[in-house]
Amino acid sequence: MKIEVINGNYHYEKKRKRLPDLYAQDINFTLEPGEIMAILGPNGAGKTTMLKCITGLLEWKKGETFIDGKSLATLNRKELWKRVGYVPQAHKMVFGFSVEELVVMGRAPYISTLAQPSAKDLEAAHQALEMVDILHLAKKSCNEISGGELQLALIARTLVSEPEVLILDEPESHLDIQKQIVILQTIKRLSKERGISCIINTHYPNHAFYLADRVLMTAKEKGVIYGKVQEVMTEVRMKEFFGIELKKVIFEEGDYLVETMIPSALGTERNSR
Ligand SMILES: Nc1ncnc2c1ncn2[C@@H]1O[C@H](COP(=O)(O)OP(=O)(O)OP(=O)(O)O)[C@@H](O)[C@H]1O
Numbered sequence: 001m002k003i004e005v006i007n008g009n010y011h012y013e014k015k016r017k018r019l020p021d022l023y024a025q026d027i028n029f030t031l032e033p034g035e036i037m038a039i040l041g042p043n044g045a046g047k048t049t050m051l052k053c054i055t056g057l058l059e060w061k062k063g064e065t066f067i068d069g070k071s072l073a074t075l076n077r078k079e080l081w082k083r084v085g086y087v088p089q090a091h092k093m094v095f096g097f098s099v100e101e102l103v104v105m106g107r108a109p110y111i112s113t114l115a116q117p118s119a120k121d122l123e124a125a126h127q128a129l130e131m132v133d134i135l136h137l138a139k140k141s142c143n144e145i146s147g148g149e150l151q152l153a154l155i156a157r158t159l160v161s162e163p164e165v166l167i168l169d170e171p172e173s174h175l176d177i178q179k180q181i182v183i184l185q186t187i188k189r190l191s192k193e194r195g196i197s198c199i200i201n202t203h204y205p206n207h208a209f210y211l212a213d214r215v216l217m218t219a220k221e222k223g224v225i226y227g228k229v230q231e232v233m234t235e236v237r238m239k240e241f242f243g244i245e246l247k248k249v250i251f252e253e254g255d256y257l258v259e260t261m262i263p264s265a266l267g268t269e270r271n272s273r
Pocket of ligand 1 (some may be wrong): 043
């Protein structure tokens with residue numbers, strides 16, 4: 001699925017006038033099927049707001065989202081949500097569903113109202129749980145799993161509807177390093193093998209380097225820049241948008257290059273260990 005935003009603008013009007021409005025204008029990008037875009041920016045820059053505007057959960061104040069060339073506003077919402085999987089930031093929820101039930105709910109677009117989930121729906125749920133490595137938690141209550149495990153269950157719930165686009169809001173934020181890798185590799189595999197386009201909010205530069213074909217960077221007073229990873233994620237741009245010195249580090253690992261950015265401020269004194 002191709003996603004295009006043309007001249008997207010949004011703002012929130014703050015009730016206390018002395019505070020600046022959150023405002024972003026002239027957001028333009030095109031994401032081809034199977035491409036991954038990372039959105040980077042400081043806390044409160046408007047990354048979640050942007051995801052909501054892109055998917056129509058919030059209205060752009062100006063501008064439009066196009067899906068395969070058609071204005072999102074003209075599309076049938078139920079059909080749209082069959083094709084778009086949205087994984088919000090995980091918050092600990094207090095409800096009594098099992099992990100399996102939560103994931104089966106992701107099949108809702110395929111289950112008619114009042115019908116019971118079929119064996120096929122359950123099988124799809126188990127496959128999705130296996131994909132994110134938590135099939136062993138299927139029968140556990142969502143109240144009895146960790147924040148990271150809940151995050152993985154929410155991702156499985158989205159995968160189970162077989163979306164053409166995945167929109168993920170900081171999917172790795174509560175996960176340990178091993179689970180982060182499971183999620184990042186799963187996202188990359190889905191995009192490369194099944195042509196699923198992905199938009200992912202992240203605070204981790206190395207995750208953007210690993211996953212993304214394109215990067216959109218935003219900070220309130222700096223506006224928005226969009227382009228290829230190597231053009232956008234430079235030390236100069238990161239300083240401009242995040243206000244800190246970051247050193248780009250690249251090392252070889254077999255046939256792969258690993259790229260990351262490390263804050264210069266986190267050094268320890270020479271000879272201190
Ligand atoms: N419904 C709303 N009404 C008014 N202001 C809002 C609303 N939702 C969010 N904001 C404000 O807009 C700003 C951007 O919020 P948003 O959640 O989009 O940022 P973010 O970049 O995703 O942040 P983080 O990295 O911390 O998750 C914040 O200052 C927030 O307080």
